[in-house]
Amino acid sequence: MITLETVSYAYPRTDREAVAGISLSLKGGECILVSGHSGSGKTTLCLAAAGILEHEYGGKKSGRVTVDGKDVREYRDLSDISSRVGILFDDPDSQLLFTTVEEEILSALERRGFSPEEVEERLARVLVVTGLTGLKDRPPHALSGGQKQRVVLATTLALSTDILILDEPTSELDEEGTGSIVRLLSDLKAQGKAILLVEQNYSKMAGLVDRIIIMENGRIRTEGPPGTVLQDEVARRTLIPDFTGIRNGMRGGNGNSPIIRTEALSFSYGEGEALSGIDLSIVPGEFVAIVGENGSGKTTLVKHFIGLLRPGKGTVMVDGKDAATAPIAKLAHSVGLVFQNPDHMFFADSVFEEVAFGVDNLGIPDREKAVMDALAAVRLTAARELYPRWLSRGERQRLAIACVLAMQPPVLVLDEPTTGLDGAESREIIGILKQLQENGHTIIIVTHSREIADRCADRVIRMEAGKIISDARMEALHG
Amino acid sequence: MAEILQYVPGNGIFHRLHPVTKILFIILVSVVTIITTSIAVLIGILLLLFLLAFAGHLLRPVIQQMVLILLMSIVIYLITILTISEGTVIGYLVPSFVPVIGGSIPVTVGALTVGTVLTLRFAILISAFQLFVISTQPRDLVHTMERARIPAEYTLMFVIALRFIPTLQIEGKRIHEAQLARGYHPGDGFIGRIRSVAPVMVPLVSNSLSRATILGLTIDLRGYRSRARTRLRERTLGIADKVAIPLMGIAGAAFAYGFLTFSLG
Numbered sequence: 074m075i076t077l078e079t080v081s082y083a084y085p086r087t088d089r090e091a092v093a094g095i096s097l098s099l100k101g102g103e104c105i106l107v108s109g110h111s112g113s114g115k116t117t118l119c120l121a122a123a124g125i126l127e128h129e130y131g132g133k134k135s136g137r138v139t140v141d142g143k144d145v146r147e148y149r150d151l152s153d154i155s156s157r158v159g160i161l162f163d164d165p166d167s168q169l170l171f172t173t174v175e176e177e178i179l180s181a182l183e184r185r186g187f188s189p190e191e192v193e194e195r196l197a198r199v200l201v202v203t204g205l206t207g208l209k210d211r212p213p214h215a216l217s218g219g220q221k222q223r224v225v226l227a228t229t230l231a232l233s234t235d236i237l238i239l240d241e242p243t244s245e246l247d248e249e250g251t252g253s254i255v256r257l258l259s260d261l262k263a264q265g266k267a268i269l270l271v272e273q274n275y276s277k278m279a280g281l282v283d284r285i286i287i288m289e290n291g292r293i294r295t296e297g298p299p300g301t302v303l304q305d306e307v308a309r310r311t312l313i314p315d316f317t318g319i320r321n322g323m324r325g326g327n328g329n330s331p332i333i334r335t336e337a338l339s340f341s342y343g344e345g346e347a348l349s350g351i352d353l354s355i356v357p358g359e360f361v362a363i364v365g366e367n368g369s370g371k372t373t374l375v376k377h378f379i380g381l382l383r384p385g386k387g388t389v390m391v392d393g394k395d396a397a398t399a400p401i402a403k404l405a406h407s408v409g410l411v412f413q414n415p416d417h418m419f420f421a422d423s424v425f426e427e428v429a430f431g432v433d434n435l436g437i438p439d440r441e442k443a444v445m446d447a448l449a450a451v452r453l454t455a456a457r458e459l460y461p462r463w464l465s466r467g468e469r470q471r472l473a474i475a476c477v478l479a480m481q482p483p484v485l486v487l488d489e490p491t492t493g494l495d496g497a498e499s500r501e502i503i504g505i506l507k508q509l510q511e512n513g514h515t516i517i518i519v520t521h522s523r524e525i526a527d528r529c530a531d532r533v534i535r536m537e538a539g540k541i542i543s544d545a546r547m548e549a550l551h552g
Numbered sequence: 553m554a555e556i557l558q559y560v561p562g563n564g565i566f567h568r569l570h571p572v573t574k575i576l577f578i579i580l581v582s583v584v585t586i587i588t589t590s591i592a593v594l595i596g597i598l599l600l601l602f603l604l605a606f607a608g609h610l611l612r613p614v615i616q617q618m619v620l621i622l623l624m625s626i627v628i629y630l631i632t633i634l635t636i637s638e639g640t641v642i643g644y645l646v647p648s649f650v651p652v653i654g655g656s657i658p659v660t661v662g663a664l665t666v667g668t669v670l671t672l673r674f675a676i677l678i679s680a681f682q683l684f685v686i687s688t689q690p691r692d693l694v695h696t697m698e699r700a701r702i703p704a705e706y707t708l709m710f711v712i713a714l715r716f717i718p719t720l721q722i723e724g725k726r727i728h729e730a731q732l733a734r735g736y737h738p739g740d741g742f743i744g745r746i747r748s749v750a751p752v753m754v755p756l757v758s759n760s761l762s763r764a765t766i767l768g769l770t771i772d773l774r775g776y777r778s779r780a781r782t783r784l785r786e787r788t789l790g791i792a793d794k795v796a797i798p799l800m801g802i803a804g805a806a807f808a809y810g811f812l813t814f815s816l817g
Contacts (some may be wrong), residue, residue, distance in 0.1 A: 125769060129769060129772070149672070150772065150777075150778055151769065151772040151773050152772060152774070152775035152776075152777070152778050153771065153778075154776070155773040155774070155775075159800060160773060161771075162766045162769070164763065164766060166719065166763065167763040167765075167766035167767050167770065168766060168767075168770045169715070170708065170711065170712055170715060170767070170770060170771065170774075171691070171711065172558070172690040172711070172714065172715050173690075173714060175693050176690065177783075179691070180774055180776075181774050183781045183782050183784070184774060184775035184776065184778075184780065184781050184782070185775065185782070186780075186782070187782055188782065189782055189783065189784040190787075192782050192784055193784070210561070212558065212559075212715075212718070213715065213719065214718040214719045214722055215790070216722075228774075376729075379730050379733055381732065381733065388587060401732045401733070401735075402732075402735045402737055405732075405733060405734065405735045406633065410730075410733040412726070412729070412730045412733070414726075416754060416755060416758070416759055416762075417723075417726050417727045417730045417755055417759075418727070418730045418731065418734065419754075419755060419758075420750055420751050420753075420754035420755050420758075430734060430736070430751070431734035431735050434734060434735030434736055434737065435735045452713060462758060477733070478732060481744075547595065
């Protein structure tokens with residue numbers, strides 16, 4: 074249903090080919106999974122396959138793309154192509170134009186020449202299929218990341234096109250949400266739809282995928298059915314993060330007094346309790362994972378460690394300071410918090426200056442050394458003069474860690490540090506964190522990946538509806 | 553967080569009016585407000601707006617917006633005091649006991665009057681527009697703008713701007729938190745404040761701009777620039793509209809008569 078014949082493309086004002094010599098064909102009832110490092114050309118491949126590069130982008134193009142047997146150049150415009158191909162881009166916020174879920178889906182249906190009855194019928198159907206009926210009057214800013222992804226998927230599915238191109242449709246969904254999307258896609262595949270899927274975590278999609286393509290520097294590195302591709306060592310590590318040997322046998326010193334302690338901590342954003350009765354103590358040198366579904370209170374909890382949120386009830390002590398009253402700038406000496414989206418922090422013109430920002434704010438002596446040590450720890454020394462926003466997603470994530478690390482806090486807290494990264498990149502991030510643990514840091518990661526939690530952390534704290542429901546030490550031999 | 557210019561669901565009098573009626577209302581209020589310089593008339597209109605907001609269960613957001621207008625009025629008064637020197641001098645911006653520069657910058661009745669008229673005008677125009685936007689479903693807005701043959705690009709620009717206000721508020725808050733966690737402290741004094749804007753504004757603007765490409769593609773993919781829309785769920789004029797439109801006609805005529813005969817302006 075889609076074919077690419079030796080497609081190459083370089084974006085305007087650059088000679089570097091974002092994709093080079095790509096050939097592939099996608100048949101009805103087939104699902105191809107595309108994976109690879111961030112910046113390897115996965116998204117560009119999607120744009121090419123959807124005919125978007127041909128119609129909307131300048132730059133150097135070669136090769137030929139057909140959709141439903143017809144050259145993409147023969148389609149009148151994007152709206153013409155979109156009646157054959159449903160496309161979902163990776164950032165859901167950029168694809169929500171309207172102020173309620175229902176209007177968003179209607180906007181995808183209203184300009185297709187359907188009768189009013191048909192529009193209403195399709196709307197009702199897609200709301201049910203994507204489980205959004207209860208949310209139809211919500212504005213986009215009142216939706217979670219995962220819910221936004223479901224809305225965007227609903228607008229893509231509303232037209233019931235035979236071809237779907239989906240760029241990371243589940244990156245912000247928790248396990249339960251991902252499971253429901255995978256079941257939905259399996260049904261669609263069984264109905265004969267062709268699916269081109271960009272996804273970093275193969276395990277989530279295993280039952281759905283017929284063929285795998287691994288991208289590297291714009292080229293197809295490996296291609297074939299899962300059984301064959303997974304034989305290849307490098308490909309397997311890209312698809313499935315390999316955490317073998319990541320455990321370093323380090324444990325928090327059991328006798329030590331805790332560096333973070335909460336007692337009966339409760340917090341509310343206004344309606345209902347976001348945290349209720351949290352008792353927790355973390356000792357220096359521990360590697361702790363806090364896991365739970367979206368909205369279970371993980372991020373709310375860690376924001377208390379640095380004073381971004383103050384306890385409603387109960388106490389939080391951090392490194393001998395009362396986190397209910399101590400200024401954030403003072404708590405930042407003890408706790409470094411790396412947010413989920415690294416792009417929320419970058420504003421400087423160079424990697425060096427970006428890292429130096431926190432160092433200067435806290436007045437850390439020997440600025441040059443503090444910055445360069447942090448860059449070395451995340452393997453970005455060579456990037457010191459580059460513009461932060463030009464780095465790949467994986468590099469930006471590492472830079473975000475360096476920014477906080479350079480402030481030399483004993484505790485590092487990371488919110489979903491592996492979002493949008495492939496298996497190898499995820500392993501690299503966790504490896505860096507393990508090294509920091511060996512150097513004496515206390516590491517706390519917030520994640521919805523059970524795999525990372527179980528295989529890398531020494532201790533896994535599970536949260537549900539604002540409460541800790543389990544707190545387990547993992548056995549060293551487990552990993 | 554207070555949501556700026558977002559639709560407030562409800563069933564008050566404003567919600568029941570057709571967007572066209574509301575647009576006529578804004579036009580009438582705007583014309584009267586701009587023509588008249590009578591403080592009494594302006595206060596009357598503002599009170600009427602408050603009354604209507606109260607009747608339409610929308611008083612809270614309108615009052616919240618007044619904080620912004622009060623802040624703006626300080627700037628307006630400053631400008632008028634600095635630029636208008638007609639009328640009786642009633643005091644000085646720099647008190648006379650201050651050495652050397654004491655007694656400079658006179659404050660005149662003329663300046664205060666103009667400042668008050670301008671403040672009231674802003675308050676009325678902003679409140680009227682706000683009442684319209686927060687009581688109208690965005691899709692009705694789009695339909696009305698389409699009916700008025702406003703090109704789809706402009707309609708979308710307006711709707712997308714409305715849709716992104718709260719998103720940017722939330723994102724601004726997140727960025728601010730991320731920078732606080734890096735020990736960022738908003739600077740002291742005027743220069744400090746200006747300088748401290750960069751760590752929040754640069755990521756906010758860069759992130760927004762990086763969304764533009766996908767936003768544009770999404771608009772095209774949904775056929776906005778090339779196809780006719782299926783007409784569905786369109787509003788028609790109701791009883792409230794049929795009462796409100798003649799009422800506004802009478803009010804407009806009364807103002808015109810008063811303005812011309814008694815020079816109410």
